[in-house]
Amino acid sequence: MPTxxxxxxxxQxxxxxxxxxxxxxxGLNxxxxxxxxxxxxQSFSGVFFAMKGAGSSSSYSSSSGSSSSCGSCQSCK
Ligand SMILES: [Zn+2]
Structure with a gap:
């Protein structure tokens, strides 16, 4: 039986x-x-999902920010 x-x-x-x-x-109550x-x-799922989401979103924004020249916007032409 799972716990x-x-x-x-x-x-707390x-x-x-x-x-x-x-x-x-x-519906457990x-x-x-x-x-x-x-x-x-419920404690474990919220903690793990929050950590996972924060890590992936920060790495995504930093990688997209490093590419300064996209060649398609007004500032790059
Ligand atoms: Zn209590």
Whole structure:
């Protein structure tokens, strides 16, 4: 059974929730053991996607900026 990691929005408490794929698809709604809040978010996917997106976008903008002469715009002619 896979384990999903959540973080409470209020007290930043980590939750490890064990659930089947079916339970996850049907909508998992774990509650924080510390404050009892249902306002939790899944932790791992957000972190990884944010890092991946920031790295690829910065490298893309730097490579396009280095090519100063495009030959098609007004400043290059
Ligand atoms: Zn909490």
């Amino acid at each position: 999903y990691e959540y973080i409470c929005r209020y007290c 408490q980590f939750l490890n929730v064990m659930a089947t794929i079916k339970e996850k698809e049907e 774990p509650s924080c053991p510390e404050c009892g809040s249902n306002e939790v978010r």
